[in-house]
Amino acid sequence: MSADFRDRDVISITDFSREEILYICEAGRKMYEMERAGKRNALRDALKHRTLSYMFYEPSTRTRTSFNTGMRELGGRYDGFSGTEGTSVMKNETVRDTVTMMCANHNDVIVMRHPLDGSLQWAADVANIPVINGGDGKNEHPTQALLDMLTIYVLKGGKLDGLRVGFGGDLSHGRTVRSLSLALSHFEGITIRWAAEDFLGMPADLAKLLAAQGVRVERDRSVRDVMAQVDFYYMTRPQLERMPGVTQKDIVGMMKQYRIDLGKVEGFDARLLHPLPVNSEIAEIDYRVYFTPAQAFFAQAEFGIFHRKALLHEMLGHEGYRRYSGELPAELGVGNNRLQRKIHGAKQSGMFIDKIHDGTVIDHLGVGALRAVDEALDLETRGYSCTTAVISEKPTPFIKTNLRDLSERDLKRIALISPEPTIDSIRDGRMTEKFVYLLCANGNCISRTVNEDVPPRFYDDGGAIRCRYCRRPYTITHRKVTEEERRAYLGSLPKKIETVAYPD
């Protein structure tokens, strides 16, 4: 078995093949055997002079410290921040700039956790050193999935096909269920069963992805129904921090019949996994369960060390390092989200109201969005003209301004209020360009955060448009975009997420 992890980013579990998952499980098993044989420090010089930078914008105990432990036992070092207090993030520094600083600091690898979906793809785009996703919003947590797979691999004696895994707790707002279920989907004959409140249930897009991969996904009525039919039950913590407006009391109510207590494990053979932490107030796992043979989550946590030690060893266990140049690749400043539309000669810019000679028409705004867009752009204060218009012949309002080029931030602000605006550029009284500005529809995606200046980018995943960062599917809803225009746009997109080339 061979696989190349050298200097590779670890952003999404879907970037790894079945062979690669098996390879890294086997490498992790060797670290586990080494520990059992009393040889914890056998590789103590492997990463001598290598440094890991941890950048944790969100709380973490296991992920951060287990990467550090892995580094320590391989003879490397670690440095970074845990929580943004005390960093320049407090002074509104962007992810791009902070990541660049960690590269300038002669680190060899970054492990980062951030509340926004897609933030880790962006960090990997920016960094000239490999980046490991330690959790991005409710998107992914690939090394958690790999350590979960390693746990199962060892407990099952090297078998990952034919597994029956139950999921419970919060399948909707967490990232561990997404990453683990997608990791499982590489294997044969996988069945996933789950039981949870609708609000905390499996997201439709994930169920669809799994079904397309041949995974059998079944929803059961009760935890006991699941427990009776699985080898492992993967419990998760309700991610209250990602549910604005929902109280702990609400969640306790929703979890009532789905908590794991003695009555739900006794009499079954399923082993209980949990990425941890357990919320002691919701107590999604009753503490008495901790002392039963079902409990496997503390062993699972130590597999996090074996996995991460193996991963770091594979990634960095070679000579050579990346030199920092202080330059950023130009593509970090340009999006590919402008869907070009055909310009029809006849109906030109100046319909219905005064023509503009040079400037921009912001068209097809949502009914009722006009005032908010007008306020967000604040054109008049900035010294530009601004004519807003709602006319009976046209179902959607529009804005005319003598501002020639709207900035990316202007365009984002418009699209956040009124999705898919049409932008017409007028030069010398003629329309020179007409495009629809697309922005990822996932409210938690980093590409929607104006100040982060992440250029919206999409890719063509076998005919489906996906966001480069959070990888959620995107559907064009603009009424006027023709099939031909849509196809031309799709054809202009890359077929996969291509790595950003960095000058050495």
Ligand code: NCD
């Ligand atoms: C998880 C996370 O942060 O996604 N924790 C972890 O890394 N072990 C799960 C959680 O916080 O509930």
